[in-house]
Amino acid sequence: MEFLSAYQGREPAIVDLFARTFTASEGAEEGALIGELVRKLLFTTAANDLFVFTAEEEGAIIGGIVCSRLIYEQDERTVFILAPVAVAPERQRMGVGQRLLAHGLAALRAAGADIAMTYGDPNYYAKVGFRPISEAAARAPFPLNHPEGWQAQSLTDRPMTPLQGPSRCVEALNDRLFW
């Protein structure tokens, strides 16, 4: 398995991975919604606000993470949200997701990010260092439908202390449907 971070020119294959993975796990409607979200993230987000990590095997994409910037204007720290994450249905539960997340977190740290956030199953993301955080300690761009899924981790030696003020996400995520 190898990890890649160059996504330009590979957008259709990446969108397809997310669409088919979420179709398999949550149905056709969710698959189409997440596929469209990823398409928008890849095509409408400024390059310095976006990281895309994929896991590849024999030329096929078997996993992907899209990371986009969250801006806390009253806080000097650099924050990225890792979402969505997908591992191809036939490759799940083999450790691909955890290795890909570890790779993505290390790459974000190397790029100078201070904090990683995510929004999903805490039982899963705890395995790669995320811990639940309250909306008071890190405001989300919209009120959360599943506050128990809101998680953070520090990527530096500094502990995860509350983020100051409101936050703003990239345009593709700027819809309360996703929160």
Ligand SMILES: CC(C)(COP(=O)(O)OP(=O)(O)OC[C@H]1O[C@@H](n2cnc3c(N)ncnc32)[C@H](O)[C@@H]1OP(=O)(O)O)[C@@H](O)C(=O)NCCC(=O)NCCS
């Ligand atoms: C969630 C997902 C990314 C995990 O990737 P993966 O490669 O299957 O996971 P890994 O093999 O690295 O880790 C699996 C471990 O995490 C645990 N786990 C906890 N919650 C889990 C969950 N919701 N899905 C999969 N595994 C989960 C499993 O128990 C497993 O541990 P075990 O092998 O000891 O039983 C993948 O299953 C997926 O794409 N699911 C559909 C889309 C989705 O839900 N994405 C996340 C929300 S954005």
